[in-house]
Amino acid sequence: MDQELSARINIARLLLIAGIVFVHVPFDQDSNAYLGQYGAFDGMRVFLHDVLFRIGVPCLSAISGLLLFRKGFEMLDYRKILKAKFSSLFLPFLLWNAVFLAGIALLQMWDFGLGYFPDMFDASLRELVNLVFATETMPINLPLYFLRDLLLCIVMAPLIGLLVKRYPIITLSVLLIYAVLPVPNLIFLKKSIVFGFASGAAIALHGINIKKLDRFALPMISVIGVCALLLFIALYSNGMDDRPVWLQSFEKLVAVMGGLGAWTLTRLLLDTRFGQVLVQAPSGLSFWIFCTHYPIMMMAWLVWGKINIDFYPLFYVAVVPFTFLLALTSHYLAQQFAPRLYAVTTGQRTRSRSPATSPQMTERARLVLGKGD
Known part of the structure; x- marks a missing residue:
């Protein structure tokens, strides 16, 4: 892959996943930002949670579609892709959900975590299967719904690729309507994922x-x-009131549009010191943060509930840096002392970044990156 494209994708992934961390900061009805009890602080939370960082999911799925089809439709080896994605997506999805579920069940044996998660000992087999595999609703490690829907896109890749190759405008228009308007989700938990994936493929x-x-x-x-x-x-x-259809659609449209802004921002960051730090980050770091941040935050939320401090802003400003610190520390420790486990849980994302010159680009890569100008 071309070095510039690879570098910008690394920047985008880390920035978008860092933003997703903010989206999943836990709260309850008493600390809902739309109550406005903390003034400008709550306004900031609404902007970060419901506006700015909602761009992460469609943009990440677009990157996945772009990478999958970067060599062309004819070069798509479906069996090889399914085999590769089994280890890079499905196994981590299964392991992180199963381990988190087991951890919650263990805590609930001591009456810790009841009310925050489903009661694991009263749950039916169907409910437990859903918590691990997200067969019907969100998995227990909530952000991993992205991996679940991305796997569906991978399974449907030949169909999606064929449609966007032959009928790009019609296909993307239909998928945009599906993603933005309040129509049934059908098999996807987050509709913008398939639109983003198809856009990247196109x-x-x-x-x-x-x-x-x-x-x-x-x-x-x-x-x-x-x-x-x-x-x-x-x-x-609009506050706590039910959102009208136009507002729901506008919210989803801005999330989809935001991917363009995120991508162009990577070019502005590429030549900065901060951008180079992101470029040189280990290949599995963004995936590790993505999979670990929600369990870390929820454990912190359980502890916070036992402390009985009513000032929610204190939790908010503390839990975000704490989550990043613990995620980075655990990432380093896993790399150093459990490399095989690290490889499995990150989907074999174990290659280190290299500043070496890029290999010879294909003609398609030149076109995509504008190297032929």
Whole structure:
């Protein structure tokens, strides 16, 4: 893969997953941001939770679609892909959910965690299967619904690839309507994932020069920022009331549009010191943070509930750095002292980043990156 594309994908993944951490900071009815009891602090929470960092899921799925089809539709080895994704997606999805479920069950034996999670000892077999495999609703490690829906996209990859190759405008239009409007989810838990995946596939299969977006980076980020601000005002004004259809659709549309802003932002960061730190991060770090942040936060939330401190902002400002610190520390320890376990739980994402020059690019990669200009 071209070095610049790889570097920008690394930046995007880490930034988007860091944002997803903010989305999953736990709260209850008494600390709901829409109550506005903490003024500007609650406004910030609404902006981060429901506006800014909602772009993560569709953008990450677009990256997955782009990478899967970067060599072209004809080069898609379906059996090889399914075998690879079994170890890189399904096994981590299964292990992280199963371990978290077992941990919650262990805590509930001492009456710790009841009310925050389903009662594992009263749950039916169907409910337990759903908590691990997300067959009907969200898994127990909630953010891993992304892996579940991404696996569905992988299984449907030949069909999605064929449709976006032959009928790109019609296919993406239908999927955008499906993602934005309040229509049934059908087999997906988050509808924007399949739209993002198909968009990435279309970019790869049609050799779209995504580098041309870079010249419009600041205007695009500005426009998306204005849309995000308008969405924030609408959401905060609506408060705890049921959201009308237009607001639900606008919220999802901004999340989908935000991926463009996130991608162009990676070009602005690429030549900065911060960007280079992200580029050189271990290949499994973003995946590790993605899989561990929710269990860490929920354990912190359980402990917080025992402390009986009513000032929620204290929990919020403490749990985010605590989560990153514990995720980074556990990542380092797992790499150093349990490399085989680390490899399995990160889907074999064990390669270190190399600043070496990139290998010879394919003609398709040149087109996508604009190297042929």
